[in-house]
Amino acid sequence: MAYCRNCGTENDESSKFCINCGNSLRQRSEATTNTEGLESNDKTLIFLGNVCISPLLGIILYFVWKDNKPQKSKEVCSLTWWALGLWLLLIILFVIIMVIAEA
Ligand SMILES: [Zn+2]
Known part of the structure; x- marks a missing residue:
């Protein structure tokens, strides 16, 4: 009913x-x-987009959804932070490898 x-x-x-x-x-x-928030499929796509293309993608999506879909934009925001962290880790790893290679 x-x-x-x-x-x-x-x-x-x-x-x-x-x-x-x-x-x-x-x-x-x-x-x-x-x-409601994002579906798990969307989350995976947005995270992969952030990592493979650029975290800018997440920032753009955040601003697009900020007013109409606050829950979604919040989740995009946290996904983007994770992607940014991964990027930072990769850059640090890259720098370390370069330093070791030059030594
Ligand atoms: Zn009624």
Whole structure:
């Protein structure tokens, strides 16, 4: 059973609109999924994009989603930090290897 969020009437799980007031039962649930975070697939893609292309990608996505999708932008932000950390680690590793090679 799905309860109408407008009037509280019990509706069939499959019905799109409330039988009592006609309020859309689907739209509300779609609206709540919009505020949810990223899917694990998206997370992997964004992280790989950050690492393979540039952490700039994450920063751009953060600013794109900042106003409309705060939860997503927050997750992109943390993913970008991880990617930045990985980049920093690679650069440090690269510098160490260069120093050892020159010695
Ligand atoms: Zn209703």
